[in-house]
Amino acid sequence: MRTEQEFVDGLHQRVDLLRSGTERAVAGALAPVGNGLQARIERDIQVYERSGLLAALDAVEGSLCFGRIDLTSGTVHHIGRIGIRDEDPATGERVPVLIDWRAPVARPFYLATGHTPLGLRRRRHLTCEGRTVTALHDEILDLGDTSRTGHEDPTGDAVLLAALDAARTGRMGDIVRTIQAGQDRVIRAPHQGVLVIEGGPGTGKTAVALHRAAYLLYEYRELLAKRAVLIVGPNPAFLGYIGEVLPALGETGVLLATVGELYPGVRATVTDTPRAAEVKGRAEMAGVLAAVVADRQALPDPAVLIEHDRDILRLDADLVRVARDRTRALGLPHNAAREHFEGHLLNTLTDLVAERIGTDPYDGSNLLDPSDLTQIRDELGADPEVHAVIDTLWPRLTPQRLLADFLADPTHLAPADAAAVRRTGGDWTTADVPLLDEAAELLGEDDRAARTEAERERLRRIAYAQGVLDVSYASRTYEFEDVDDEDSEVLGAHDVIDAERMAERHEEDDHRGAAERAAADRTWTFGHIIVDEAQELSAMAWRLLMRRSPTRSMTLVGDPAQTADEAGVGSWERILAPYVQDRWEHTVLGVNYRTPAEIMDAAARVVRAEHPGFEPPESVRSTGAHPWVRETTPEKLAATVGDAVAGALPDEGRLAVIAPRALHPELARSLPGVTAGAAPDLTRRVVLLDPRQSKGLEFDTVIVVEPGEYRTSDLYVAMTRATQSLGLVHTGHDPLSAAPAG
Numbered sequence: 001m002r003t004e005q006e007f008v009d010g011l012h013q014r015v016d017l018l019r020s021g022t023e024r025a026v027a028g029a030l031a032p033v034g035n036g037l038q039a040r041i042e043r044d045i046q047v048y049e050r051s052g053l054l055a056a057l058d059a060v061e062g063s064l065c066f067g068r069i070d071l072t073s074g075t076v077h078h079i080g081r082i083g084i085r086d087e088d089p090a091t092g093e094r095v096p097v098l099i100d101w102r103a104p105v106a107r108p109f110y111l112a113t114g115h116t117p118l119g120l121r122r123r124r125h126l127t128c129e130g131r132t133v134t135a136l137h138d139e140i141l142d143l144g145d146t147s148r149t150g151h152e153d154p155t156g157d158a159v160l161l162a163a164l165d166a167a168r169t170g171r172m173g174d175i176v177r178t179i180q181a182g183q184d185r186v187i188r189a190p191h192q193g194v195l196v197i198e199g200g201p202g203t204g205k206t207a208v209a210l211h212r213a214a215y216l217l218y219e220y221r222e223l224l225a226k227r228a229v230l231i232v233g234p235n236p237a238f239l240g241y242i243g244e245v246l247p248a249l250g251e252t253g254v255l256l257a258t259v260g261e262l263y264p265g266v267r268a269t270v271t272d273t274p275r276a277a278e279v280k281g282r283a284e285m286a287g288v289l290a291a292v293v294a295d296r297q298a299l300p301d302p303a304v305l306i307e308h309d310r311d312i313l314r315l316d317a318d319l320v321r322v323a324r325d326r327t328r329a330l331g332l333p334h335n336a337a338r339e340h341f342e343g344h345l346l347n348t349l350t351d352l353v354a355e356r357i358g359t360d361p362y363d364g365s366n367l368l369d370p371s372d373l374t375q376i377r378d379e380l381g382a383d384p385e386v387h388a389v390i391d392t393l394w395p396r397l398t399p400q401r402l403l404a405d406f407l408a409d410p411t412h413l414a415p416a417d418a419a420a421v422r423r424t425g426g427d428w429t430t431a432d433v434p435l436l437d438e439a440a441e442l443l444g445e446d447d448r449a450a451r452t453e454a455e456r457e458r459l460r461r462i463a464y465a466q467g468v469l470d471v472s473y474a475s476r477t478y479e480f481e482d483v484d485d486e487d488s489e490v491l492g493a494h495d496v497i498d499a500e501r502m503a504e505r506h507e508e509d510d511h512r513g514a515a516e517r518a519a520a521d522r523t524w525t526f527g528h529i530i531v532d533e534a535q536e537l538s539a540m541a542w543r544l545l546m547r548r549s550p551t552r553s554m555t556l557v558g559d560p561a562q563t564a565d566e567a568g569v570g571s572w573e574r575i576l577a578p579y580v581q582d583r584w585e586h587t588v589l590g591v592n593y594r595t596p597a598e599i600m601d602a603a604a605r606v607v608r609a610e611h612p613g614f615e616p617p618e619s620v621r622s623t624g625a626h627p628w629v630r631e632t633t634p635e636k637l638a639a640t641v642g643d644a645v646a647g648a649l650p651d652e653g654r655l656a657v658i659a660p661r662a663l664h665p666e667l668a669r670s671l672p673g674v675t676a677g678a679a680p681d682l683t684r685r686v687v688l689l690d691p692r693q694s695k696g697l698e699f700d701t702v703i704v705v706e707p708g709e710y711r712t713s714d715l716y717v718a719m720t721r722a723t724q725s726l727g728l729v730h731t732g733h734d735p736l737s738a739a740p741a742g
């Protein structure tokens with residue numbers, strides 16, 4: 001123990017040195033740097049990178065080193081959340097003193113068994129509180145080794161069981177100390193292609209997916225740091241719940257978002273009915289929106305009359321159809337195609353004018369030469385009436401306008417579907433976001449204004465960079481005025497870079513992190529995408545996500561038995577076939593680390609009542625505590641739940657009351673200090689949730705209220721949130737008594 005404590009002390013000294021050095025460097029970099037463009041760029045990058053390092057050092061402080069492996073060769077490696085090097089006093093070389101858990105050298109820590117020791121003699125788990133080593137657990141893997149340390153853990157699972165039994169905090173913790181071999185293989189699977197991780201409740205799907213993100217960022221840092229990793233979760237409360245895992249592993253280059261947050265500038269503030277969400281999520285909506293856009297490319301009926309130069313030009317449907325067909329044939333998005341439609345229509349109108357004024361009365365030939373035609377076209381192009389007509393025939397559209405108009409009058413849908421989605425007003429729902437994204441793809445951008453602005457900006461940057469180069473040139477001649485400039489060995493900025501290149505470099509050096517830039521850019525494509533609760537996403541949501549991942553580098557996590565959302569696509573085949581056919585990997589996690597066997601048996605009975613062959617994952621623990629059931633009357637329901645909470649509240653940890661939303665106001669009154677709502681604070685001792693909100697979360701104790709009112713999959717989710725004990729309170733329908741015993 002003393003030796004390990006000395007080692008850990010040494011590590012912390014090294015980290016303290018690193019931290020203070022980095023803090024000094026940040027403070028130095030933040031000092032005024034004058035007006036030089038390059039200096040400012042470098043300052044920004046330094047501050048950004050070093051601040052990231054500081055954040056990583058702070059985050060891993062709690063449990064820097066958690067493992068040690070002793071190889072049969074005599075080599076010893078300590079394993080931690082990050083890798084640390086130090087100078088070897090003998091050789092002066094920088095050598096690793098703490099191995100990052102993701103490094104190949106650390107892998108036997110997770111995989112070695114007595115049967116396959118992978119060159120290990122011993123595996124040791126270190127438990128620390130702050131900077132103090134409080135426990136050691138050793139597993140001897142070399143069966144011929146008779147030496148003993150006094151810290152032997154004969155079953156090899158004491159650390160795992162302690163982690164599973166620990167009181168919950170309302171925030172998910174990392175599992176880096178106790179990743180199991182099967183989980184390790186999934187975490188380290190190559191990043192290319194689509195990997196599906198399936199498993200029942202509590203099998204560690206979310207934990208594995210998060211550690212996989214950290215692993216991929218380590219292994220493919222160059223690629224992924226630039227393009228960022230996106231983690232998609234079912235709701236903001238869940239994202240808050242998992243939000244601390246990656247920082248605790250020293251990783252920050254990840255964007256966590258719900259699908260409803262993936263359209264920059266739009267926030268979902270209202271909720272769809274399940275039926276409306278289902279309709280909006282159907283794959284057919286892509287075709288419906290395309291038809292809506294096509295309808296906005298109108299034909300005049302009756303013909304429009306344009307007064308031009310004391311003449312009346314008659315633009316009828318046939319003439320416009322020709323211009324429209326030619327424009328559509330280009331296959332461009334609506335707004336991007338608009339300038340071509342405008343061009344075709346101006347040509348058509350020019351021909352009409354030319355016919356009127358240029359036709360030779362004798363032989364019918366046209367007397368106008370090309371310059372006359374150009375002049376007529378220019379005049380038409382400057383005529384506001386002409387532009388007003390083009391605006392009605394091919395209007396500029398925004399995704400928001402298009403979708404709001406469609407929802408107010410969804411004539412393209414069957415009447416019952418239209419009635420379900422019809423809505424006026426400017427608020428958006430989560431299911432609207434994939435539709436907005438689809439609309440944005442169909443519309444594209446009329447980027448003429450943006451192109452002009454971009455060119456103006458480019459010239460501005462070059463002018464600025466030229467100024468910077470002039471200053472640096474001047475300072476060089478000043479510094480080296482005694483030296484013949486031609487012979488100087490010292491290169492100045494002018495020798496290696498011109499103004500245009502320097503301006504470009506500034507553009508490239510957008511010093512915001514990739515995740516931050518990705519969040520602000522609808523068209524960003526990610527290096528890797530992880531989707532949790534993937535079974536819940538609609539076909540339209542998948543279209544959005546696939547656009548963000550053209551390389552199809554994705555990890556999908558889910559459990560079809562827990563599907564709640566009516567819009568959910570169902571099978572992995574249905575989700576993936578349109579994008580990767582059958583080229584995807586499937587892996588199953590089969591051990592439940594959360595829910596004790598007694599609770600899992602009860603939950604499985606409920607599911608078997610509907611699906612007789614259902615097999616739940618096997619629980620790793622059993623507590624001896626069976627779920628309890630209490631019957632009451634509707635009048636006494638809130639008081640009974642209040643009493644049950646008071647009696648079941650663990651000394652440490654968290655308790656969740658899961659109840660239908662309609663009961664929340666009444667229940668909240670009998671649960672002092674409990675808040676209900678769309679974004680519950682999960683760190684409170686007692687939390688009130690509806691079954692859907694409880695997805696992906698866990699609590700020491702769970703009380704499910706009126707379980708008879710839930711769909712089976714929702715009840716299964718609710719019951720499997722407990723790590724220690726479960727109770728059911730009902731007013732007449734007990735799903736356990738109705739379910740056959742296992």
Ligand SMILES: Nc1ncnc2c1ncn2[C@@H]1O[C@H](COP(=O)(O)OP(=O)(O)OP(=O)(O)O)[C@@H](O)[C@H]1O
Nearest residue numbers: 175178179180201202203204205206207593594696
């Ligand atoms: N190897 C492990 N070591 C310690 N704890 C683990 C391990 N694997 C999983 N756990 C714990 O088990 C619990 C369940 O994990 P997680 O939430 O990832 O499961 P899940 O499969 O996503 O569950 P659900 O589908 O019900 O949301 C968590 O508390 C997690 O920390």
